[in-house]
Amino acid sequence: MEFSSKLLENAVYEMSQLPGVGKRTALRLVLHLLKQPESQTGRLAQALKSLREEIKFCRNCHNISDVELCEICANPKRDSGLICVVEDIRDVMAIENTSQYNGLYHVLGGKISPMEGIGPQDLNIASLVEKVKKGEIRELIFAMSSTMEGDTTNFYIYKQIQDREVRTSTIARGIAVGDELEYADEITLGRSILHRIPFETSLKAD
Amino acid sequence: MEFSSKLLENAVYEMSQLPGVGKRTALRLVLHLLKQPESQTGRLAQALKSLREEIKFCRNCHNISDVELCEICANPKRDSGLICVVEDIRDVMAIENTSQYNGLYHVLGGKISPMEGIGPQDLNIASLVEKVKKGEIRELIFAMSSTMEGDTTNFYIYKQIQDREVRTSTIARGIAVGDELEYADEITLGRSILHRIPFETSLKAD
Known part of the structure; x- marks a missing residue:
């Protein structure tokens, strides 16, 4: 892709470093930001910077x-x-x-x-x-x-x-609530039979 | 979605303002940035900010x-x-x-x-x-x-x-190069017949 602006090229490159964001998507996102008020881009940039610089992880559970x-x-x-x-x-x-x-x-x-x-x-x-x-x-x-x-x-x-x-x-591994049995894979279905639970227990689940 | 951190919530919110980026995708992108070196987030934030603040549009063609x-x-x-x-x-x-x-x-x-x-x-x-x-x-x-x-x-x-x-x-509107005729919509196909070009011209196209 040929860019008419280095600033644009740079922004698109950095955006395309995100997972699942290719060059074309990155360009679309960046051009969208250009059409929005300047403050929106400022807020996004600031939010990402503060997050990265100020975030802490809980010393007990690492959340x-x-x-x-x-x-x-x-x-x-x-x-x-x-x-x-x-x-x-x-x-x-x-x-x-x-x-x-x-x-x-x-x-x-x-x-x-x-x-x-x-x-x-x-x-x-x-x-x-x-x-x-x-x-x-x-x-x-x-x-x-x-x-x-x-x-x-x-x-x-x-x-x-x-x-x-x-x-x-x-x-517990098993068939998801609302899923059809016939579409379940055999490993999941097999485990859900092996590890079946008393019917009375299932009634109290919610 | 409940967030354990205001900084995270804010970053996810700003990210989800981009077109086609929902809350879940925004969270995935932001968590990805957290796992990367701090410099990457800095570069992204800076690139977006400079782009928005310094970009010019050509006075002649608005590119x-x-x-x-x-x-x-x-x-x-x-x-x-x-x-x-x-x-x-x-x-x-x-x-x-x-x-x-x-x-x-x-x-x-x-x-x-x-x-x-x-x-x-x-x-x-x-x-x-x-x-x-x-x-x-x-x-x-x-x-x-x-x-x-x-x-x-x-x-x-x-x-x-x-x-x-x-x-x-x-x-010109017409059948794209490499496309099969049978899958083309009738409006495009109709136009491509109406606006047909001399065969000799098509030979010189590339």
Whole structure:
């Protein structure tokens, strides 16, 4: 692509560094900003800069936070003996949206992936093991995505803490609510039969 | 969506103001930036700010430019008697990429659209008419998209200059190179038969 302006070319290049944003999309976004009031671009630039420079991560659960200890960890009403291990802060937000969970979280910041060169030392695993060793944790819930990398990460953590007095569980895998059985993949369907639950329990779910 | 950080919420909100970027995508982009070196976010923010604050539009053709008169208009080798009327600077880039055109451009900055409240006074039409009235233009090529709004805009300009000594043309509509005939819509196919060209001419096209 040939640009008539270096400023434009530069903005498009930086925009196209975002994931899923190609050169054409970047150009469309940048031209859109040019048509909007100058203040909008200023606000976007400022918001990104402040975020990157001022953001903190909770010292307990590694969730994104504006303060040292995030709202969830600081809430005395939450069950601090129960920890849900997630990959990403997006998972925290997703689980929080369900309003079904009252424990704390531990954000690993990724999953073990030799293909991408991510090992246990790149994730917040040591601090989790430390927490467990202190003996204050009753149960760990593994809520990683059900992939090779997710399973590896779960197993790695499990190995580190298996001699400790802590219960471990994983979130249920099964047919999503509202899904048709015939379109489910056989692994999911198989697991949902193997790990079936008493009918009375399912009635109380909501 | 509930955010654990105001900074994050703010950045996601500003990002989601971009066209085609919803809240979820915005969150994904912002979290990606958080995982990258701080310098990347700084460069993006700076590039957007400089673009918005320092960008100029060519005083002759209204194309985006870093200087008063854009490279195309300033090039003495280009045919200044021939003007291609386009909607957007993206169209200039697209036509320049073909290397088939040696005239100048005139960027309208949009098309007449009563539905969106865009009238002729919102576009760079007056300066185009002015140029034509000076008598320096030999031919105007309308290269607007072939929609109701594009046709309206073409016709509006045509009406303003029809009593002047200037040739007007529109780009050819027809079956795209490489397309199968059977999948073409009937309007395009109909036009491509009506406006057929001598076979010898097509041989010289490239």
